[in-house]
Amino acid sequence: MKRKPSTEAAAAWIRLMRVQSRVLDGVEQDLKRAGFPPLAWYDALMELSRSPNGELRPVELEKQMLIPQYSTSRLIDRLVDEGLAIRRECKMDKRGLFVEITPTGRELHKKMGNAYAVAIEKHVGSKLTDADAAKLCGLLDRLGCACHDTPAVSAPVAKDVAPAR
Template identity: 40%
Template sequence: MTKVRPDTIAAWTSLVSVSGALLERIEEALKSAGLPPLSWYDALLEIEKAEPDGLRPFELKERLLLPQYSTSRLLARIEKAGMIERQSCEDDGRGQVIVLTEAGRTTRQRMWPVYAEQLSHLIEERLPAGERQQLADLLGKLKAPVP
């Protein structure tokens, strides 16, 4: 059995609990403003960045790092809200391309100031620039592929 050092467990516990707490605060702010959840922002932004060609669902799944079933459910909810449209893919008769509607673009634009305010309040106001960069660098090491 692999032994895990106490400081490794402490790092993991802090990472997960802080991440969850920060996400919860952002979600609360979006909800209070009458806006959709943060996952919608991420999806709408990725689709918007893919304009004018749109994005295939599997491409969105890869960009958001979500399982296929989660991506499908997310897209169904966003489509039902009228923020995206599915169009036939010219290269693949059975495939679809997802594009933003004007409502989707407007909603993403309305979400950003609330999201940005929370990022500023939760991170910028609490950590000086050097520490923010240090945190980003340290987390980047964890994101790198494991050899």
């Protein structure tokens, strides 16, 4: 039997879209105003900095961040241009390469992390009790295709603000 389209679901959909866009906007604007680059850069620096040697294959980065391949490639371009990372040769697989975070990159990652945490607190934390936030997580997780997800658990660890999108 078919479910009839639920009004509740539609309402949830709308809010999910609207609220996410507002919150994201708020956070990104805060960071931008503080002179920081886009969030995607932070996510990338985060993945790099927490990987064993501060280096990852683009293909790994891509999987962690859930963004398309060409997008990763260009993101790396920008990080490299800004001296936040470098491309290094990959001996085991001459097709590939390693992207390694530089000290400058680590520094920026740290500074952004602080600003990011503040922004999240302002736009999310301050509006929900911990219990509500947890409930929200539970509900959202159910929409998350069950499936997937950052193989290396991306559950934000304490001070580690964590990757978005």
